[in-house]
Amino acid sequence: MKSFVAFTKKEFTESLRTYRLVVLAAVFLLLGVMSPLFAKILPELLSGVDLGGGIVITAPDPTAMDSWAQFFKNVGQMGMLTLIITFSGIIANELNRGTLIILLTKGMKRHTVILSKFLSASVLWTASYLLCLTVCYAYTEYFWPASILSNAFLAFFSIWLFGEFLIALLIFGGILFGNLYGSLLTCLGVIVTLSLLNILPYVQKYNPIALAGGTLSLLNAQKEAADFIPVTIICSVMAVSLLVMSIVVFNKKQI
Amino acid sequence: MxxxxxxxxxxxxxxxxxxxxxxxxxxxxxxxxxxxxxxxxxxxxxxxxxxxxxxxxxxxxxxxxxxxxxxxxxxxxxxxxxxxxxxxxxxxxxxxxxxxxxxxxxxxxxxxxxxxxxxxxxxxxxxxxxxxxxxxxxxxxxxxxxxxxxxxxxxxxxxxxxxxxxxxxxxxxxxxxxxxxxxxxxxxxxxxxxxxxxxxxxxxxxxxxxxxxxxTLAELRTKHKSNSILIKFASAIDKEQFVSAAALLMKDVKSVDMELTLRVTDIEAAQRVILRILSLNDILPLKLEVLEPTIESLYLEVAG
Amino acid sequence: MENLQEYLPFLIPLAVIQAGLMLASLIHVLRHDTYRFGNRPLWIVLCLATGIIGPVLYFAIGRGDE
CATH class of the missing domain: 3.40.50.300 (P-loop containing nucleotide triphosphate hydrolases)
Known part of the structure; x- marks a missing residue:
């Protein structure tokens, strides 16, 4: 337990001094501001554009839902990409350089490394996500007051859960290959596979990738919470299994 | 222990x-x-x-x-x-x-x-x-x-x-x-x-x-105790004189400049003989030394 | 864009964050001379010209081990 606390403290120091924290905070703050801005500015930019032949685009006035649509799109794409890039080296860099050897020979358990890294990355991700959500919510409320959000908790929870899944995936890839590229490629490979699987209609409902982009339909009440329960469970189970597998593989690994 | x-x-x-x-x-x-x-x-x-x-x-x-x-x-x-x-x-x-x-x-x-x-x-x-x-x-x-x-x-x-x-x-x-x-x-x-x-x-x-x-280092030194003696002479004449006088000892010799390294079977007997020859011929060597084995020589012996 | 005033609440924070990131990454690039890949001119261009992408890439994977 003592070594868990010590190592987690080290993880936060590392995030601070290697600019991980600053980058995450800045990017997610930016996404939080950008989403309502885009929702507001896009219709104005488009309306009045003459496509020729007398067809003029008339865009409807933006609503709070447009702002949240931008939020999900931005966090689901740019946000996830930033998350992947900032945490791609979380375990790979240590294995690559051999910085864990001294600490492990001091009697620190190997699973401590994995759990501590997952915890500290999760805290950073959660904080940045909450920052983004709060900022976006504040702007949205300011411009489109008293908008109704259905299933708000589950809708916002699901994209967070997908982020957790990505962190577990990056750790697993790092443990498996021991370098940055292994970690990145594992993560991208899984995302591409899940996206391809999404072409099959009967898979869509159970595919974790649905959590990354599809929860607007929850917020605007097109779908019900029950539609997303199975995939939420599947994604959680997958994240936990990835962590367990990481520990098992790491315990057998020669370093 | x-x-x-x-x-x-x-x-x-x-x-x-x-x-x-x-x-x-x-x-x-x-x-x-x-x-x-x-x-x-x-x-x-x-x-x-x-x-x-x-x-x-x-x-x-x-x-x-x-x-x-x-x-x-x-x-x-x-x-x-x-x-x-x-x-x-x-x-x-x-x-x-x-x-x-x-x-x-x-x-x-x-x-x-x-x-x-x-x-x-x-x-x-x-x-x-x-x-x-x-x-x-x-x-x-x-x-x-x-x-x-x-x-x-x-x-x-x-x-x-x-x-x-x-x-x-x-x-x-x-x-x-x-x-x-x-x-x-x-x-x-x-x-x-x-x-x-x-x-x-x-x-x-x-x-x-x-x-x-x-x-132990001491153990190894005694076990692989050297049987070499090094003599350094003041001049080439002294050296030649010694070589001809001590022909009996010149079986396994390395000669470099003014130095002679002799490998012998009985180190103490050899030392006595050498000292006697030196004094009989009135040669004063610069150095007379029984060589200690170095880790290097031991290492080269086993791993070389 | 006739009503720029309306967009100021967005544009000010955006500009501040953007400029902050750009400046921070530029200073870091100029103060260090080892990079995990690429070289100084490349990173200067990326940090200045690509909005937030350059600085993020630089801090996350371009920055050399200290």
Missing amino acids: TNTLSVKGLSKSFGANKVIDSISFDVPEGSIFGFIGANGAGKTTTMKMILGLLPSDNGEIFVCGEKVSFGATKTNRFIGYLPDVPEFYGYMRAKEYLQLCGEIVGLDAVVKSRRIAELLDIVGLSGVNKRISALSRGMKQRLGMAQALLNEPELLICDEPTSALDPMGRKEILDTLKQASRKTTVFFSTHILSDVERICDRVAVISGGQIALSG
């Missing part, structure tokens, strides 16, 4: 390549044990098995009487380890790194800060407040020594602690090792034989995956 480290019939192969072939040795408590071998002889592999970082194919390792098992590194609580190229977190300062190590080992706060201050002083880093990334190779090695000694280990394992350093850095590390050995057993690998002669009291030479030679 109990053994702090005991290796019994240890073997390890990488694929078809048998790196370690059933080696056994004991490191008694309180000794400074030099583990000698060429690059790639299997020194690091052996150390990693002692630390439980690599699984062994065969054999047993005991640290302070407890058996080492791969992965579960319980016995590491007795050990301080300095890897050949210690890697730290470059964004930390030396003191912060030692604090991290202290917390991982589970030292309580008061003991920890006292130990850290002591150790920084011993390794000469107490005034250094730069980030580790800005430290020189020698300073990093000394920081490595400090972290290895942090938990007052029973056994200090150092992998080639001096090989990448300049003479000054080497001297500092050797002095620290010597100082550490008052409280702990030291097991270190090297291929620099002068380091061994400077501080070790026991050695094992590993060659071809096997222990080619082992014992």
Whole structure:
């Protein structure tokens, strides 16, 4: 337990001094501001554009839902990409350089490394996500007051859960290959596979990738919470299994 | 005398390549044990098995009487380890790194800060407040020594602690090792034989995956006692005169400039004869010496 | 864009964050001379010209080990 606390403290120091924290905070703050801005500015930019032949685009006035649509799109794409890039080296860099050897020979358990890294990355991700959500919510409320959000908790929870899944995936890839590229490629490979699987209609409902982009339909009440329960469970189970597998593989690994 | 480290019939192969072939040795408590071998002889592999970082194919390792098992590194609580190229977190300062190590080992706060201050002083880093990334190779090695000694280990394992350093850095590390050995057993690998002669009291030479030679330095010296005598003459005339007068001794001779090295069977009898010939011919040599075997000559004999 | 005033609550924070990141990464690039890949001119261009992408890439994977 003592070594868990010590190592987690080290993880936060590392995030601070290697600019991980600053980058995450800045990017997610930016996404939080950008989403309502885009929702507001896009219709104005488009309306009045003459496509020729007398067809003029008339865009409807933006609503709070447009702002949240931008939020999900931005966090689901740019946000996830930033998350992947900032945490791609979380375990790979240590294995690559051999910085864990001294600490492990001091009697620190190997699973401590994995759990501590997952915890500290999760805290950073959660904080940045909450920052983004709060900022976006504040702007949205300011411009489109008293908008109704259905299933708000589950809708916002699901994209967070997908982020957790990505962190577990990056750790697993790092443990498996021991370098940055292994970690990145594992993560991208899984995302591409899940996206391809999404072409099959009967898979869509159970595919974790649905959590990354599809929860607007929850917020605007097109779908019900029950539609997303199975995939939420599947994604959680997958994240936990990835962590367990990481520990098992790491315990057998020669370093 | 109990053994702090005991290796019994240890073997390890990488694929078809048998790196370690059933080696056994004991490191008694309180000794400074030099583990000698060429690059790639299997020194690091052996150390990693002692630390439980690599699984062994065969054999047993005991640290302070407890058996080492791969992965579960319980016995590491007795050990301080300095890897050949210690890697730290470059964004930390030396003191912060030692604090991290202290917390991982589970030292309580008061003991920890006292130990850290002591150790920084011993390794000469107490005034250094730069980030580790800005430290020189020698300073990093000394920081490595400090972290290895942090938990007052029973056994200090150092992998080639001096090989990448300049003479000054080497001297500092050797002095620290010597100082550490008052409280702990030291097991270190090297291929620099002068380091061994400077501080070790026991050695094992590993060659071809096997222990080619082992014992205390004194034991090895007597066992491989030299039977060579070196004579250095003042002039070439003296030398010629001696050679013709002592024809009987000139069976196995090496002659370089003014020096003669004679290999003989009975060293004491030979010394008497030589002294008699010298005085009969009124030759005053510059030097007359019975050659001690060096670790180098022993090493070349077994591993050459 | 006739009503720029309306967009100021967005544009000010955006500009501040953007400029902050750009400046921070530029200073870091100029003060260090080892990079995990690429070289100084490349990173200067990326940090200045690609909005937030350059600085993020630089801090996350381009920055050399200290």
